[in-house]
Each structure stands twice: as structure tokens, then as C-alpha cells.
Amino acid sequence: xxxxxxxxxxxxxxxxxxxxDVPQPGPGQVRxxxxxxxxxxxxxxxxxxxxxxxxxxxxxxxSEVAGTVDATGxxxxxxxxxxxxxxTVPFGAFAEFAIVEATTLMRRPASMDPIVAAGFATTxxxxxxxxxxxxxxxxxxxxxVLGASGGVGLAAVEIGKAIGTTVIAAASTPEKLxxxxxxxxxxxxxxxxxxxxxxxxxxxxxxxxxVACDPVGGDLLEEALRATGWGGRVLTIGFTSGxxxxxxxxxMLLKGNALVGVHYGPFxxxxxxxxxxxxxxxxxxxxxxxxxxxxxxxxxLSETTAALKLLANRKAIGKIVLTVxxxx
Numbered sequence: 001x002x003x004x005x006x007x008x009x010x011x012x013x014x015x016x017x018x019x020x021d022v023p024q025p026g027p028g029q030v031r032x033x034x035x036x037x038x039x040x041x042x043x044x045x046x047x048x049x050x051x052x053x054x055x056x057x058x059x060x061x062x063s064e065v066a067g068t069v070d071a072t073g074x075x076x077x078x079x080x081x082x083x084x085x086x087x088t089v090p091f092g093a094f095a096e097f098a099i100v101e102a103t104t105l106m107r108r109p110a111s112m113d114p115i116v117a118a119g120f121a122t123t124x125x126x127x128x129x130x131x132x133x134x135x136x137x138x139x140x141x142x143x144x145v146l147g148a149s150g151g152v153g154l155a156a157v158e159i160g161k162a163i164g165t166t167v168i169a170a171a172s173t174p175e176k177l178x179x180x181x182x183x184x185x186x187x188x189x190x191x192x193x194x195x196x197x198x199x200x201x202x203x204x205x206x207x208x209x210x211v212a213c214d215p216v217g218g219d220l221l222e223e224a225l226r227a228t229g230w231g232g233r234v235l236t237i238g239f240t241s242g243x244x245x246x247x248x249x250x251x252m253l254l255k256g257n258a259l260v261g262v263h264y265g266p267f268x269x270x271x272x273x274x275x276x277x278x279x280x281x282x283x284x285x286x287x288x289x290x291x292x293x294x295x296x297x298x299x300x301l302s303e304t305t306a307a308l309k310l311l312a313n314r315k316a317i318g319k320i321v322l323t324v325x326x327x328x
Contacts, residue, residue, distance in 0.1 A: 002324075003095035004304045007058040009049030012308040017301065020060075023092075023099045025073035030100050032085060036118035037093040037301075038064030039320040040151065041238060044312040046091060055091050062093025062322075065100065066108060066117035076102045084108040086117040088125070088268065094304055096324055103272040109283050116293050119319030120282075123151035124291065126237060126264040127159050128278045130213060133267070134260045135233045139164030141210035144200060146224060148185065149176035151319045152215040152237055154294055157183045159282075162290045165210075168203055170196060170220075179294070179317055191220060200227035208232060218243040225251050225259065232257040294318030 045051035087105035143160040147153040148169035161184040169180035208229030217239030
């Protein structure tokens with residue numbers, strides 16, 4: 001099978017496309033014939049050896065797959081060969097076949113094609129977990145979303161509106177903000193041209209937001225914390241800015257608010273039943289037209305380097321997807 005291979009940690013240019021053995025599923029595992037694979041920011045860190053997970057070399061990157069069941073391991077039920085599925089893996093998705101734990105695999109809705117499905121699981125799974133289990137977001141509250149044109153950000157905007165909140169979308173350019181507006185955001189803030197905290201306070205009549213969702217990090221995390229009201233919750237999801245900030249703890253004391261970490265991988269592994277309930281809701285919203293995933297760029301597997309560079313340079317809007325096999 002064709003697979004993207006990382007033989008040494010470093011930039012995307014070091015990746016190669018190679019012929020590899022088709023992997024065999026073990027107990028509790030499913031082999032998926034990959035049709036498409038989602039590209040995510042952690043993939044850029046993984047190949048550089050800068051992610052919290054550091055696979056042994058060589059390895060195949062990629063954490064998000066859509067395809068069909070090709071074979072099942074011992075003890076797996078409910079996934080017949082040929083079943084259309086989507087799911088996540090720690091790595092290994094950028095290949096013609098991938099091994100997926102059955103607990104993280106889901107039947108793909110008939111209304112969702114493989115390209116959309118390949119970019120769905122990680123961003124929407126992360127965002128609904130962050131907003132519901134971690135923040136307890138309620139209808140009628142106000143949600144601030146940073147990086148609102150990226151994969152996680154756009155998903156948070158749509159999920160926030162589906163829950164019934166007022167959504168303030170924040171991004172660094174007018175073009176990115178228009179993407180968030182199209183996704184349903186009620187208010188827009190360009191944090192490259194104004195103070196995020198001051199503008200959010202102005203939009204909320206001085207109260208501040210109830211929940212802030214931050215996949216960006218850097219100086220914006222403290223700004224988001226200062227933009228929350230009493231009892232607010234700030235979700236730290238990632239650091240696409242490249243900087244992990246240090247936060248003054250007195251801000252949380254004075255506001256009675258909370259800085260909440262979100263790590264989707266361990267959640268879906270340790271709480272598979274709750275994760276499936278989340279996806280039942282996500283699939284229902286998708287069928288109702290409340291979630292409209294934006295895939296802005298589609299590359300062939302042979303163009304993985306270009307896809308990762310687009311993401312690493314923060315030029316991606318919505319999701320980037322690699323096509324691997326047929327997508328019909």
C-alpha cells in the first residue's frame with residue numbers, strides 16, 4: 001500500500017511516499033480502507049517531534065480517517081466489511097489502509113461524503129467535548145471563539161449556535177471573519193486591529209462572555225481570560241500561535257472564573273460512551289443542516305507536504321483533506 005512515511009523528525013519536506021505492508025488488525029481493532037484523511041495542526045508538530053505524543057521512527061502521520069471497513073480483529077462486532085465509517089487514530093491515517101480502535105470508530109451517516117467525514121471527527125469531536133463536558137455551555141450564554149475560521153474554531157461557532165448561544169467570533173483578518181459570519185457568528189472581532197478584551201466588553205455591555213474557546217494560545221489566551229465575566233470558563237485547546245503562554249493566576253481569583261484544559265484524545269479513549277453520545281448529537285445537527293463543515297482545500301496523498309505547509313503557515317480556512325482512494 002502507499003503511505004506517507006516520516007523517517008526523521010523535521011519539516012514536511014522530509015516526508016516520503018513509500019510502498020508499505022498492509023497492516024493487520026489486532027484484537028479490538030478495525031482495518032479501514034482509507035478514502036480520505038483529515039489534516040490537523042498537531043500533525044505538523046508530530047512530524048517535527050514537538051507533540052506530546054512522539055512515535056517511534058519510522059511512522060505514518062495523520063490522525064483522522066474516512067473510508068470503509070476492510071477487516072476486523074478479534075472481538076470486534078457491529079462493523080461488517082464494507083461499512084462506511086469515520087474515526088480517529090493517534091497516527092497512521094495518511095495511507096491507503098489504517099488500523100483504528102473500534103471504540104473510536106463510527107458509522108458514517110449516509111448524508112456525509114468521505115471528504116467531509118475525513119475532516120469531521122477531530123474538530124467537531126473536540127469542540128462539542130470542550131463546550132459541553134468541559135465548559136457546560138448553556139442556551140442563552142455568550143460564547144467567544146478565537147481562531148474562528150480554523151477547523152476547531154468554525155466547529156465551535158456552529159455548535160455554539162446549535163446550542164442556542166450568542167457567538168462572538170474573533171480572528172486576525174476580515175476574510176477569516178467573513179467565514180465565521182457565514183457559519184452563524186453574531187458578532188465579529190478582528191484582534192489584529194483592536195483590543196480583544198475591550199471590544200468583547202463593549203459587545204457584552206461590560207459584562208464579558210460566559211465561555212471563551214481558545215485553540216490559538218499566545219497572548220490571546222490572557223486576553224480571552226480578561227474578556228470573561230464573573231464565573232466565566234476559558235477553554236484552552238491548543239497553541240496554533242506557536243507560543244504556550246503563562247497566565248497570571250490572580251485574574252481567575254478576582255473573576256471567580258476557570259481556565260479549563262481540553263484534550264480530546266484521552267477523553268474519547270476513556271469515555272467512549274459519552275463520545276458516541278456527542279456524535280449522535282453532531283450527526284443529528286448535521287442532518288438538520290445546522291452543521292456545514294467547510295473543507296477549503298483537497299490534496300492528493302502525494303501532495304501531503306504541501307497540505308501540511310499550508311496548515312503550518314496558518315493559511316488554512318476550515319479543514320484540509322487528503323484524498324487517498326475513491327471517494328464515492
